Amino acid sequence: MRYLRLVFLVVMAVAMPAHAGEGEDALQAFYQNVDTLRADFEQVQVDEDGATIQRTAGEFLLARPDRFRWSYREPYEQIIVSDGDAFYFHDVDLSQVTVRDVDRSLRATPAQLLAGGKALESAFRIEEAGRRDGLAWVTLTPREGDGDFTEIRIGFDGSRPARMELDDQLGQTTQIKFTDVVVDAEIAPARFTLEIPDDATVVDGRGEGQ
Template sequence: MPVRRLLVFGLLLLAAPFAQANGVDDLEAFYDRVDTLTADFEQRQIDDRGNVMQRASGIFVLSRPDRFRWAYQDPYEQIIVSDGNVFRFYDVDLAQVTVRDIDATLRATPALLLTGGAALEDAFNISAAGNRDGMSWVRLTPRADDTDFEEVRLGLDDQVPAVMELQDSLGQTTRIRFSNVEINPAIDDDRFTLDIPDDVEVVDGRGMNGGGRR
């Protein structure tokens, strides 16, 4: 190989690490270009020894800002819906719906962090976490003390979230992998509402006094 070609090749190798994607920049690009999103997800809960404790799967529907539907379909059915103001959690097996305002604590949940907005930096400390498995990564640590996890790691592929890893205080990790992602599809508003059957108990946790039951 001629000396000049060797020199150019060597310079390209030296430049490659600096050309790698930055996770924070990719996350900002995602927020800039994505208004709606639909995806399938697979979730695994892994203990501190790497053993898989639980598996689940379902669908995720997002409409920024602050609206989403996170629906577990297998092995159990649970639906988590935000209409931008109210957060509803429906456990089908328990026949119970819990209703809460979207406060600062709920803004630090995994689904809501994908909605972005000004509240994201209020809820999380955000930093780049390098490149791994062909993805750029972001590390998000909740500012609030009363969350269920200590750290979230978000892997982006082509500026779209592909993997989310949630680390709790017990050393357990919940790993969520997204697939069949569709960017900016038309989504009906009724995807962000919840039809509650009459025989389902509703626990309303909104307001200063903790709400009540239906």
């Protein structure tokens, strides 16, 4: 279920000195100017000593507001989909689908970074983080301390996120790199729905805790 919370962003680097607020400006430009996006991603999880724990890869699709598809192709297949109303996590190998309310699933998680909106600033403290590796960085710290992540860093190429780094409560870091990014791509609405197999076990958690 860890992958429910590793849902996420976009590409490359510019070689000019940073100006004050560059990372924050890029974050705002991404939310204001990008309606749809598709990209491939590579995700690496490392421990506090920098040793690799897990390496995964897949495809990411985004359509505002609140729709995305995060598909792990390797080493095993998992699909995370939001249709704007509900959030679906499909573990293909286990043949299990978990369903949750979108607002509860996105609260103070990386997925909320993609959706943007007023909830972002209410959930995170946003701070400028300078330039590194040719990218303009911004740091987001959850305002509530009971989430999975203690800090999230996003590196931008212009208004396009290129990398994400997510530090969790266990001292581990998840690093995400995006490639083959297409902004404002035409994406069929059907990509943001999940066809649930007839033989899948469905765990419906919508309405819980409300």
